[in-house]
Amino acid sequence: MKRTIRVFSIIMLIIMVTLACQMSGGNTNSSSDMVNTQAAMALTQTAMKSGPAESMPTQQVGQAATNTPQQKAPTNTQKAPTAQDIQAMINSSNILVYEEIAGYPQYITYVARALKSVGGHQVYVGDAMGTLMEKLNSGTKWDLIIVAAEARKAISGDYWTEIKTQVDNGAALVAETWYLNKINGGKIAPFLYECGVQVQADWQKRVGDNRINYGIFWVEPDNPVFNKPNQVSSFTASLTNPAWYGDVGDFLIPREGSSAKMLASHTAGQNQTYGLITECMDGRVILQTFDSHDYPTDGMVALWENYIIYTLTNHFSAK
DSSP: OHHHHHHHHHHHHHHHHHHHHHHHHTTOOOHHHHHHHHHHHHHHHHHHHTOOOOOOOOOOTTOOOOOOOOOOOOOOOOOOOOHHHHHHHHHTOEEEEEEGGGGOTTSOOHHHHHHTTTOSEEEEOTTOHHHHHHHHTSOOOOSEEEEEOTTOOOOOTHHHHHHHHHHHTTOEEEEEOOOHHHHTTTTTHHHHHHHTEEEEEEEEEOTTOOGGGGOBEESSTTSGGGTSSSOOOOBOSOOSSOSOSEEEEEEEEEOTTOOOEEEEESSTTOSSSSEEEEEETTTTEEEEOBOGGGSOHHHHHHHHHHHHHHHHHHHHHTO
């Protein structure tokens, strides 16, 4: 520091001497002026030879030099939620449930049974269509909406407009809709387009047909839908006494360029056609396009629990 000040003083001295020479002699070079100038330059050289001056931090005039560490710009490094975090969020989630089969006491309510192992704040409206619409419009931020329209009581039209709005706002969805061939040209069309799927064909069951002809095969067997929290095997056949004859479902295919995945198909090993369990929107949405009660109770209840956990996990992982 002192050395820097000394060099600065000598430089100022040279400038002053040079100015004095110019003022006193004009264009005349007096010997005394030359001697003074040379002396000043010699002093400068001596000072410079004594060692390099310590550098000083850049500062504004009148400010003291400081040695403050440079502050790094803040970065958004939000950690991904852990399994414990997601479970805690599931335990406090808002779940809206419509299950049409609740209006048929002769049948087991698969969804209601599966929900007993899930937790969260569940609003179960059974088969009350008016209450479903009321809850969709209530302003509640739903984490998961379940529409098990197994009895096909016209969950269509404006219901799908409201459901799409909820999904677009981040909600997860599990829907059992095995009558899409009848409504896919209506108000559900924008939702199906956004999901990235379309109806390939209707699926019909004939009286007396061999139940082996109605198997459902996992074409993505490692997907959590079939493994967490329950391991569920493919349904190689329908029940001996199926719930319905006639229209029993719809086959879906992914639209060209979409990210929708066929998880289960009517044809073993085929993940692009005859889809019966489909996921889209980064796993927040599951579509089941067959009748739950055509297949074994234990397997279907376990599968419904997996649907719920899978879609909620993807819903909360995206936050």
